Amino acid sequence: MSKTILKLEHITKSYQDGSGKNLVLNDVSLDVNGGELVAIVGPSGSGKSTFLTIAGMLLSPDAGAITINGERVSDSKKKNWTKIRHEHIGFIFQSHQLLPYLKGLEQLTLFQDKKNRDKVNAPDMFTELGIEKCKNQYPSEMSGGEKQRIAIARAFINDPDIILADEPTASLDGARGRQVVEMIRLEVKKREKAAVMVTHDERVLDLADRVYRLENGALTQNNEK
Ligand SMILES: Nc1ncnc2c1ncn2[C@@H]1O[C@H](COP(=O)(O)OP(=O)(O)OP(=O)(O)O)[C@@H](O)[C@H]1O
Numbered sequence: 001m002s003k004t005i006l007k008l009e010h011i012t013k014s015y016q017d018g019s020g021k022n023l024v025l026n027d028v029s030l031d032v033n034g035g036e037l038v039a040i041v042g043p044s045g046s047g048k049s050t051f052l053t054i055a056g057m058l059l060s061p062d063a064g065a066i067t068i069n070g071e072r073v074s075d076s077k078k079k080n081w082t083k084i085r086h087e088h089i090g091f092i093f094q095s096h097q098l099l100p101y102l103k104g105l106e107q108l109t110l111f112q113d114k115k116n117r118d119k120v121n122a123p124d125m126f127t128e129l130g131i132e133k134c135k136n137q138y139p140s141e142m143s144g145g146e147k148q149r150i151a152i153a154r155a156f157i158n159d160p161d162i163i164l165a166d167e168p169t170a171s172l173d174g175a176r177g178r179q180v181v182e183m184i185r186l187e188v189k190k191r192e193k194a195a196v197m198v199t200h201d202e203r204v205l206d207l208a209d210r211v212y213r214l215e216n217g218a219l220t221q222n223n224e225k
Pocket residue numbers: 015016017022024042043044045046047048049050051
Protein backbone atom coordinates (compact mmCIF):
# COMPACT_ATOMS: atom_id res chain seq x y z
CA MET A 1 0.00 0.00 0.00
CA SER A 2 1.25 3.45 -0.85
CA LYS A 3 1.92 5.85 2.00
CA THR A 4 0.28 9.17 2.71
CA ILE A 5 2.50 11.97 1.43
CA LEU A 6 0.24 15.00 1.85
CA LYS A 7 -2.04 15.38 4.83
CA LEU A 8 -4.28 18.42 5.25
CA GLU A 9 -6.18 18.46 8.53
CA HIS A 10 -9.03 20.71 9.61
CA ILE A 11 -8.05 23.59 7.32
CA THR A 12 -10.07 26.74 7.93
CA LYS A 13 -9.68 30.01 6.06
CA SER A 14 -11.66 33.26 5.98
CA TYR A 15 -11.07 36.43 4.02
CA GLN A 16 -12.08 39.83 5.24
CA ASP A 17 -14.26 41.59 2.71
CA GLY A 18 -16.40 44.71 2.63
CA SER A 19 -19.39 43.16 4.37
CA GLY A 20 -17.40 41.19 6.96
CA LYS A 21 -15.83 37.77 7.21
CA ASN A 22 -16.10 35.45 4.25
CA LEU A 23 -15.56 31.86 5.45
CA VAL A 24 -14.13 30.07 2.42
CA LEU A 25 -12.80 26.82 3.94
CA ASN A 26 -14.57 25.38 6.96
CA ASP A 27 -12.68 22.47 8.52
CA VAL A 28 -11.46 20.81 5.33
CA SER A 29 -9.32 17.67 5.49
CA LEU A 30 -7.69 15.60 2.74
CA ASP A 31 -5.05 12.85 2.54
CA VAL A 32 -3.20 12.08 -0.68
CA ASN A 33 -1.00 9.01 -1.15
CA GLY A 34 1.98 8.53 -3.41
CA GLY A 35 0.94 7.72 -6.97
CA GLU A 36 -2.49 9.24 -6.49
CA LEU A 37 -4.15 11.97 -8.56
CA VAL A 38 -7.00 13.67 -6.70
CA ALA A 39 -9.30 16.08 -8.52
CA ILE A 40 -11.23 18.93 -6.91
CA VAL A 41 -14.24 20.48 -8.63
CA GLY A 42 -16.71 23.07 -7.44
CA PRO A 43 -18.36 26.35 -8.38
CA SER A 44 -16.38 29.47 -9.11
CA GLY A 45 -15.48 31.22 -5.89
CA SER A 46 -15.91 28.11 -3.74
CA GLY A 47 -12.30 28.23 -2.54
CA LYS A 48 -10.54 25.70 -4.75
CA SER A 49 -7.56 27.93 -5.50
CA THR A 50 -7.43 29.04 -1.87
CA PHE A 51 -7.25 25.39 -0.79
CA LEU A 52 -4.50 24.59 -3.29
CA THR A 53 -2.55 27.70 -2.32
CA ILE A 54 -2.68 26.63 1.33
CA ALA A 55 -1.68 23.05 0.40
CA GLY A 56 1.26 24.55 -1.47
CA MET A 57 2.30 26.62 1.56
CA LEU A 58 1.90 29.87 -0.32
CA LEU A 59 -0.79 31.01 2.11
CA SER A 60 -1.31 30.25 5.82
CA PRO A 61 -4.60 28.80 6.98
CA ASP A 62 -6.36 30.40 9.96
CA ALA A 63 -6.44 26.97 11.56
CA GLY A 64 -5.44 23.44 10.66
CA ALA A 65 -2.25 21.58 9.83
CA ILE A 66 -0.25 20.55 6.78
CA THR A 67 1.88 17.43 7.04
CA ILE A 68 4.29 16.25 4.35
CA ASN A 69 5.83 12.79 4.65
CA GLY A 70 4.92 12.68 8.34
CA GLU A 71 6.46 16.06 9.15
CA ARG A 72 4.07 18.75 10.30
CA VAL A 73 5.48 21.45 8.05
CA SER A 74 2.84 24.05 8.93
CA ASP A 75 4.40 24.23 12.43
CA SER A 76 7.65 25.34 10.90
CA LYS A 77 8.61 29.05 11.02
CA LYS A 78 7.43 31.17 8.11
CA LYS A 79 11.00 31.87 7.02
CA ASN A 80 11.41 28.16 6.25
CA TRP A 81 8.35 27.88 4.04
CA THR A 82 10.13 28.82 0.81
CA LYS A 83 12.64 26.05 1.36
CA ILE A 84 9.88 23.56 2.20
CA ARG A 85 8.04 24.51 -0.99
CA HIS A 86 11.18 24.21 -3.04
CA GLU A 87 11.98 20.77 -1.68
CA HIS A 88 8.54 19.22 -1.67
CA ILE A 89 6.15 20.91 -4.06
CA GLY A 90 5.82 21.30 -7.82
CA PHE A 91 3.19 23.68 -9.20
CA ILE A 92 1.37 23.64 -12.52
CA PHE A 93 -0.67 26.76 -13.23
CA GLN A 94 -3.48 27.62 -15.58
CA SER A 95 -1.13 29.30 -18.00
CA HIS A 96 2.27 27.77 -18.58
CA GLN A 97 4.36 30.71 -17.29
CA LEU A 98 7.39 29.76 -19.36
CA LEU A 99 10.10 32.37 -19.82
CA PRO A 100 9.96 33.78 -23.36
CA TYR A 101 13.74 34.01 -23.82
CA LEU A 102 14.58 30.40 -22.92
CA LYS A 103 14.45 27.38 -25.21
CA GLY A 104 12.43 24.33 -24.19
CA LEU A 105 15.20 22.33 -22.57
CA GLU A 106 16.58 25.39 -20.79
CA GLN A 107 13.15 25.96 -19.20
CA LEU A 108 13.90 22.80 -17.21
CA THR A 109 17.66 22.67 -16.80
CA LEU A 110 17.97 26.23 -15.56
CA PHE A 111 15.66 25.48 -12.63
CA GLN A 112 16.96 22.06 -11.76
CA ASP A 113 19.14 21.75 -8.68
CA LYS A 114 22.36 19.90 -9.33
CA LYS A 115 21.49 17.21 -6.80
CA ASN A 116 18.35 16.29 -8.73
CA ARG A 117 20.03 15.77 -12.09
CA ASP A 118 20.51 12.07 -11.44
CA LYS A 119 16.93 11.61 -10.29
CA VAL A 120 15.08 13.36 -13.09
CA ASN A 121 16.55 13.49 -16.58
CA ALA A 122 15.31 16.57 -18.43
CA PRO A 123 15.73 15.24 -22.00
CA ASP A 124 13.95 12.02 -20.99
CA MET A 125 11.01 14.07 -19.75
CA PHE A 126 10.70 15.61 -23.22
CA THR A 127 10.60 12.13 -24.74
CA GLU A 128 8.06 10.84 -22.21
CA LEU A 129 5.78 13.80 -22.79
CA GLY A 130 6.08 13.59 -26.59
CA ILE A 131 7.64 17.03 -27.03
CA GLU A 132 11.16 16.23 -28.20
CA LYS A 133 10.89 18.75 -31.00
CA CYS A 134 10.43 21.53 -28.42
CA LYS A 135 13.86 21.12 -26.80
CA ASN A 136 15.40 23.80 -28.97
CA GLN A 137 12.35 25.95 -29.58
CA TYR A 138 11.27 29.12 -27.88
CA PRO A 139 7.78 29.23 -26.33
CA SER A 140 6.61 31.52 -29.16
CA GLU A 141 7.29 28.64 -31.56
CA MET A 142 5.27 26.08 -29.57
CA SER A 143 1.57 25.24 -29.42
CA GLY A 144 -0.44 25.79 -26.23
CA GLY A 145 -0.45 22.07 -25.46
CA GLU A 146 3.30 21.81 -25.96
CA LYS A 147 3.95 24.74 -23.62
CA GLN A 148 1.72 23.21 -20.97
CA ARG A 149 3.61 19.90 -21.24
CA ILE A 150 6.86 21.72 -20.60
CA ALA A 151 5.20 23.32 -17.58
CA ILE A 152 4.33 19.80 -16.40
CA ALA A 153 7.91 18.62 -16.90
CA ARG A 154 9.14 21.67 -14.99
CA ALA A 155 6.90 20.84 -12.02
CA PHE A 156 8.63 17.45 -11.73
CA ILE A 157 12.20 18.57 -12.41
CA ASN A 158 13.31 18.96 -8.79
CA ASP A 159 11.72 15.65 -7.81
CA PRO A 160 9.05 17.10 -5.47
CA ASP A 161 6.83 14.84 -3.36
CA ILE A 162 3.68 16.74 -4.25
CA ILE A 163 2.27 18.12 -7.49
CA LEU A 164 -0.40 20.82 -7.32
CA ALA A 165 -2.23 21.88 -10.47
CA ASP A 166 -4.77 24.72 -10.66
CA GLU A 167 -6.90 24.33 -13.78
CA PRO A 168 -4.04 23.02 -15.91
CA THR A 169 -6.31 22.56 -18.94
CA ALA A 170 -8.06 25.93 -18.82
CA SER A 171 -6.20 27.38 -21.80
CA LEU A 172 -6.57 24.26 -23.99
CA ASP A 173 -9.30 22.68 -26.11
CA GLY A 174 -10.90 19.40 -25.01
CA ALA A 175 -8.56 16.97 -26.74
CA ARG A 176 -5.38 18.82 -25.78
CA GLY A 177 -6.64 19.32 -22.25
CA ARG A 178 -7.19 15.63 -21.88
CA GLN A 179 -3.71 14.83 -23.17
CA VAL A 180 -2.22 17.20 -20.63
CA VAL A 181 -4.03 15.52 -17.74
CA GLU A 182 -3.02 12.11 -19.11
CA MET A 183 0.61 13.30 -18.95
CA ILE A 184 0.21 14.51 -15.39
CA ARG A 185 -1.32 11.17 -14.45
CA LEU A 186 1.47 9.24 -16.20
CA GLU A 187 4.22 11.09 -14.33
CA VAL A 188 2.37 10.97 -11.00
CA LYS A 189 2.02 7.18 -11.26
CA LYS A 190 5.52 6.58 -12.55
CA ARG A 191 7.24 8.76 -9.97
CA GLU A 192 4.80 8.04 -7.10
CA LYS A 193 3.96 11.66 -6.44
CA ALA A 194 0.88 12.86 -4.55
CA ALA A 195 -1.08 15.13 -6.87
CA VAL A 196 -4.04 17.46 -6.41
CA MET A 197 -5.65 19.04 -9.45
CA VAL A 198 -8.36 21.68 -9.44
CA THR A 199 -10.44 21.62 -12.60
CA HIS A 200 -13.64 22.79 -14.22
CA ASP A 201 -13.22 20.23 -16.95
CA GLU A 202 -15.68 17.36 -16.36
CA ARG A 203 -14.19 15.44 -19.26
CA VAL A 204 -10.92 14.72 -17.49
CA LEU A 205 -12.38 13.55 -14.18
CA ASP A 206 -12.19 9.88 -15.13
CA LEU A 207 -8.40 10.25 -15.12
CA ALA A 208 -8.41 11.08 -11.39
CA ASP A 209 -8.27 8.40 -8.73
CA ARG A 210 -10.70 10.31 -6.52
CA VAL A 211 -12.89 13.32 -7.18
CA TYR A 212 -13.97 15.79 -4.50
CA ARG A 213 -16.37 18.68 -4.63
CA LEU A 214 -15.69 21.88 -2.72
CA GLU A 215 -18.82 23.84 -1.94
CA ASN A 216 -20.04 26.01 0.93
CA GLY A 217 -16.68 25.62 2.66
CA ALA A 218 -16.82 21.81 2.73
CA LEU A 219 -15.03 19.12 0.75
CA THR A 220 -17.09 16.01 -0.06
CA GLN A 221 -16.11 12.99 -2.08
CA ASN A 222 -17.97 12.63 -5.33
CA ASN A 223 -19.41 9.12 -5.31
CA GLU A 224 -20.38 9.10 -8.93
CA LYS A 225 -16.95 8.13 -10.07
N1 LIG B 1 -6.90 37.61 -1.31
C1 LIG B 1 -8.23 37.57 -1.15
N2 LIG B 1 -8.86 38.51 -0.39
C2 LIG B 1 -10.19 38.49 -0.20
N3 LIG B 1 -10.99 37.54 -0.74
C3 LIG B 1 -10.44 36.60 -1.51
C4 LIG B 1 -9.03 36.56 -1.76
N4 LIG B 1 -8.75 35.50 -2.56
C5 LIG B 1 -9.93 34.91 -2.79
N5 LIG B 1 -10.95 35.55 -2.18
C6 LIG B 1 -12.36 35.15 -2.18
O1 LIG B 1 -12.46 33.83 -1.67
C7 LIG B 1 -13.39 33.07 -2.40
C8 LIG B 1 -12.70 31.83 -2.96
O2 LIG B 1 -11.79 32.22 -3.97
P1 LIG B 1 -10.95 31.15 -4.80
O3 LIG B 1 -10.10 31.89 -5.75
O4 LIG B 1 -10.28 30.23 -3.86
O5 LIG B 1 -12.14 30.37 -5.56
P2 LIG B 1 -12.06 29.29 -6.73
O6 LIG B 1 -12.93 28.13 -6.30
O7 LIG B 1 -10.66 28.98 -7.07
O8 LIG B 1 -12.78 30.03 -7.93
P3 LIG B 1 -12.56 29.89 -9.52
O9 LIG B 1 -13.20 28.57 -9.91
O10 LIG B 1 -13.30 31.04 -10.09
O11 LIG B 1 -11.09 29.92 -9.78
C9 LIG B 1 -13.98 33.99 -3.43
O12 LIG B 1 -15.18 34.52 -2.93
C10 LIG B 1 -12.94 35.09 -3.58
O13 LIG B 1 -13.53 36.31 -3.93
